[in-house]
Amino acid sequence: xxxxxxxxxxxxxxxxxxxxxxxxxxxxxxxxxxxxxxxxxxxxxxxxxxxxxxxxxxxxxxxxxxxxxxxxxxxxxxxxxxxxxxxxxxxxxxxxxxxxxxxxxxxxxxxxxxxxxxxxxxxxxxxxxxxxxxxxxxxxxxxxxxxxxxxxxxxxxxxxxxxxxxxxxxxxxxxxxxxxxxxxxxxxxxx
Amino acid sequence: xxxxxxxxxxxxxxxxxxxxxxxxxxxxxxxxxxxxxxxxxxxxxxxxxxxxxxxxxxxxxxxxxxxxxxxxxxxxxxxxxxxxxxxxxxxxxxxxxxxxxxxxxxxxxxxxxxxxxxxxxxxxxxxxxxxxxxxxxxxxxxxxxxxxxxxxxxxxxxxxxxxxxxxxxxxxxxxxxxxxxxxxxxxxxxxxxxxxxxxxxxxxxxxxxxxxxxxxxxx
Numbered sequence: 001x002x003x004x005x006x007x008x009x010x011x012x013x014x015x016x017x018x019x020x021x022x023x024x025x026x027x028x029x030x031x032x033x034x035x036x037x038x039x040x041x042x043x044x045x046x047x048x049x050x051x052x053x054x055x056x057x058x059x060x061x062x063x064x065x066x067x068x069x070x071x072x073x074x075x076x077x078x079x080x081x082x083x084x085x086x087x088x089x090x091x092x093x094x095x096x097x098x099x100x101x102x103x104x105x106x107x108x109x110x111x112x113x114x115x116x117x118x119x120x121x122x123x124x125x126x127x128x129x130x131x132x133x134x135x136x137x138x139x140x141x142x143x144x145x146x147x148x149x150x151x152x153x154x155x156x157x158x159x160x161x162x163x164x165x166x167x168x169x170x171x172x173x174x175x176x177x178x179x180x181x182x183x184x185x186x187x188x189x190x191x
Numbered sequence: 192x193x194x195x196x197x198x199x200x201x202x203x204x205x206x207x208x209x210x211x212x213x214x215x216x217x218x219x220x221x222x223x224x225x226x227x228x229x230x231x232x233x234x235x236x237x238x239x240x241x242x243x244x245x246x247x248x249x250x251x252x253x254x255x256x257x258x259x260x261x262x263x264x265x266x267x268x269x270x271x272x273x274x275x276x277x278x279x280x281x282x283x284x285x286x287x288x289x290x291x292x293x294x295x296x297x298x299x300x301x302x303x304x305x306x307x308x309x310x311x312x313x314x315x316x317x318x319x320x321x322x323x324x325x326x327x328x329x330x331x332x333x334x335x336x337x338x339x340x341x342x343x344x345x346x347x348x349x350x351x352x353x354x355x356x357x358x359x360x361x362x363x364x365x366x367x368x369x370x371x372x373x374x375x376x377x378x379x380x381x382x383x384x385x386x387x388x389x390x391x392x393x394x395x396x397x398x399x400x401x402x403x404x405x406x407x408x409x410x
Contacts, residue, residue: 072312
């Protein structure tokens, strides 16, 4: 690690001319990192500031907690292969166990309590652009919450998530109706 | 504000960036907790972005709880774990290395393993090279079937992708790979036509451990 990376150069000052409230900070970057950021900004057709802010937001909102909680990354095609080796009942049993253990621990770790809002929020985080466990969609018509888990990993994955949803919401005295398909799980959650 | 052009790793460049107040505030809190400078947090985060995050997102990595992953392996037979390891090396391993580095070589395989350890947190990796033998120790915490998977994955990476035959041993949570490199294989042969000086740096000659990031105490 180059020493220069760790030398905080400066002070923070109010940016007077910005329309959106912001702070300016002066940092020292390795040349090759800056070159890659410039290349990335060009590819994405955005400013370097945008990319830096996005990366730092990800760091403070996700990376720190993900590392502490013990989240690891897995290649999605490998996960599909793993689920394909399970029987339907094995996938469901794993889902029930995971909801009781890992997923409950995740909600408690992130939000310090388990209720409907934090359960929903935890699923949203797992479906966010950071975790990418699935694509998450939620809507509420005034009486029924409809939640979609788009995972693209086959029917056993749908079975796995269906059981997770049942355990997580049933213990909050809510009913879950699930529609499982190969690439997606849709659930309706209501009292 | 930013100067376009070629920058080298040795250069350090001062840049002024504009941050949203909440990100700046959280960075300051985090720096205080971790006892590192804000500059360290910013630069390490940006290094991770350029080194790993972009490729991981494009390539389709997802986050899962480590314990859940370990539990999944318990459903496998040893044969299934072995078959999955070989499949992962031939497909995912090869594809990721080519996607990220554009070529298959000992250097890019080792660098990929380093990224899997330090960035993806797939395992904890130690790599040493004594001038003749590369010793790679992978501690994964996935249990006996996970060891079968990792042993097959690692040996297949070298056998199938590089045509070299490593020795391996495994215990319940760890796999050790020893790779003797004969002189001839140092010649450009594994589809690497020319080894640039900068690429040499990724073959460490002293023990290095990779797991997460241990914050620098520079201030």
